[in-house]
Amino acid sequence: MTLGMIGWFVAGLVLLVVGAESLVRGASRLAAAVGLSPLVIGLTVVAFGTSAPEMAVSVGGALSGQGDLAVGNVVGSNIFNVLFILGAAAAIAPLVVSMQLLRFDVPVMIGVSVATLLVAADGVVGRIEGVLLVVGLAVYTALLIRLSRRERAAIQDEFAAEYASAAQSAGQLVLQVALVAGGLGLLVLGAGWLVSAAVQMATAFGLSELVIGLTIVAAGTSLPEVATSLIATVRGERDIAVGNVVGSNIFNLLGVLGLSAAVAPDGLRVTPAALGFDVPVMIAVAVACLPIFFTGRLIARWEGWLFLAYYVAYTAYLIMAVAQHDALPLFSSAMVAFVMPLTAVTLLVLTVRAVRGAPPDVRP
Numbered sequence: 001m002t003l004g005m006i007g008w009f010v011a012g013l014v015l016l017v018v019g020a021e022s023l024v025r026g027a028s029r030l031a032a033a034v035g036l037s038p039l040v041i042g043l044t045v046v047a048f049g050t051s052a053p054e055m056a057v058s059v060g061g062a063l064s065g066q067g068d069l070a071v072g073n074v075v076g077s078n079i080f081n082v083l084f085i086l087g088a089a090a091a092i093a094p095l096v097v098s099m100q101l102l103r104f105d106v107p108v109m110i111g112v113s114v115a116t117l118l119v120a121a122d123g124v125v126g127r128i129e130g131v132l133l134v135v136g137l138a139v140y141t142a143l144l145i146r147l148s149r150r151e152r153a154a155i156q157d158e159f160a161a162e163y164a165s166a167a168q169s170a171g172q173l174v175l176q177v178a179l180v181a182g183g184l185g186l187l188v189l190g191a192g193w194l195v196s197a198a199v200q201m202a203t204a205f206g207l208s209e210l211v212i213g214l215t216i217v218a219a220g221t222s223l224p225e226v227a228t229s230l231i232a233t234v235r236g237e238r239d240i241a242v243g244n245v246v247g248s249n250i251f252n253l254l255g256v257l258g259l260s261a262a263v264a265p266d267g268l269r270v271t272p273a274a275l276g277f278d279v280p281v282m283i284a285v286a287v288a289c290l291p292i293f294f295t296g297r298l299i300a301r302w303e304g305w306l307f308l309a310y311y312v313a314y315t316a317y318l319i320m321a322v323a324q325h326d327a328l329p330l331f332s333s334a335m336v337a338f339v340m341p342l343t344a345v346t347l348l349v350l351t352v353r354a355v356r357g358a359p360p361d362v363r364p
Contacts (some may be wrong), residue, residue, distance in 0.1 A: 005204070009197035015190025019183045020227035023049070026179025028237050033173050039098050040148040042232075042243025043105060043250075044141060049184040050224035050244060051077075051251045053191055055259070057221055062260035067269040070260040071125075073221060075278045078113070078249045080222045082285045083311035088226070089233040089241050090304025096238055097293045100147065105246050106289050108140060112253045113286045117279050120270040130261025130268075137254035187224035194223060222248075242299075249286070281314065 023046060031041040054077050061069035089095060112133075119129045198220075219226075225248050232241035261268045270279075292303050320328040 005197050005200045008193050009201065012190045012192070012194030012197060015186045016194065016223060016227040017231070019186025019190055019224070020231040021183070022179045023183030023187065023228055024232045024235055024237055024240055026176045026183060027240060030173070030176040030180060033176055036145070036148045037239065038237060039100060039239040039243045040144055042240035043144060043247035045180060046228060046240055046244050047225075047247025048251050048255070049180070050187060050228050051248045051256060052184065052188050053221035053224060054248075054252055055256050058256045058260040059263060062264040062268060065265075067264065067267075068271060068274075070264070071120075071257070071268055071270050071274060072278070074252045074257045074260075075274060075282050077222050078252055078282050079278070079285055079314065080219055080311065081225055081245045081249055082289060083307045083314065084219070085222065085226050085229050086242070086245050086289075086299065087304045087307030087311065089229045089238075089245075090299040091301055091308065092230065092233050092304075093238070094301055095233070095242055095299040095304075097242060097297045097299065098239060099297070101242065101246060102290070102293055102297070104147065105144075105243075105250070106286075106293060109246055109249050110283070110286045110290070112136070112250060113279075113283045116253050116257065117275070117283060120275060120279065123272070123275070124267045124269050125257065125261040126267040127262050127264065130258045130264075133254045133258025134262060137251065137258065140250060140254065184224075187227060190227075191220060191223040194220070246289075285310075 027041045027046050028038050030045070031038045054073055058070040058073050061067065061073070086095070116125075119125055119133075125133075225244055229241040229244050232238065232244065257268070292299060317328075317331065319325075320331060
């Protein structure tokens with residue numbers, strides 16, 4: 001391991017932090033300037049922009065005939081976004097969930113996750129299906145903007161005192177757009193440097209390509225979402241933090257997977273392993289958001305830690321499954337017999353308490 005590797009790693013990390021800070025600051029002020037809520041900006045501009053690495057990797061994989069890479073990148077990123085990013089953000093500070101997310105965006109995320117399983121059930125996502133997914137993204141974005149405009153008056157009242165000049169000055173509007181664009185550029189560049197350096201460092205420490213691929217590279221394309229959501233949480237822009245994750249997941253399935261399938265010569269092949277395990281896990285993770293979001297409209301710290309624990313368990317399962325580790329049967333049995341049922345019962349109890357009006361336990 002050389003000083004050069006460490007230098008690129010640190011430089012990538014710095015760019016991620018600076019880019020995320022610029023993106024969150026610009027996005028929150030841009031939302032006020034154009035009369036949209038921070039949530040909608042998080043679900044669209046921020047979410048679509050931070051998914052640029054996923055788009056580049058998946059479309060590149062589709063064009064080069066690496067369908068497994070394109071599909072695996074989308075599915076793995078969606079699982080990572082919810083379990084790791086939302087989990088880490090909630091562990092820092094409880095996240096208040098907007099009613100719009102509960103009524104519209106999370107159901108859309110669940111719906112497109114299930115739709116992905118249905119269109120891939122025959123082992124391929126065809127080109128026509130890919131085009132339909134992209135059209136679905138356009139329809140979703142149009143509906144999102146329409147919903148936001150209904151709340152425009154309330155939003156302007158809320159932010160008028162702080163951002164009145166930004167709403168009136170064309171120069172300020174250009175500045176916020178520049179902050180958003182510059183932040184996105186720094187995020188993508190920083191993620192590339194960080195992943196490249198991390199792979200070299202892991203190789204220098206003797207880690208196998210398998211472990212590197214399942215950990216560093218798999219999470220690498222989601223680093224912009226990580227940095228953006230965590231910085232947004234710290235700055236108190238929690239609508240952007242949550243909207244970034246939900247919006248990125250919707251964009252990954254409709255935009256990234258759809259465009260990748262549309263440009264692939266023979267569509268995208270989906271392996272039986274992905275259909276039998278990873279896609280169902282992605283759906284389960286999306287569905288799990290509803291009861292957790294529903295209980296008090298708040299993601300408590302303990303729920304964040306629960307998401308993080310599940311991501312660790314999911315990653316451990318992948319590594320043991322590929323390596324055919326002797327502990328895999330015991331680990332799988334423990335997850336099926338104890339951990340998952342206990343979590344399901346806990347979520348059910350919390351949901352019943354929320355329906356009955358009992359205040360949920362949201363202590364740190």
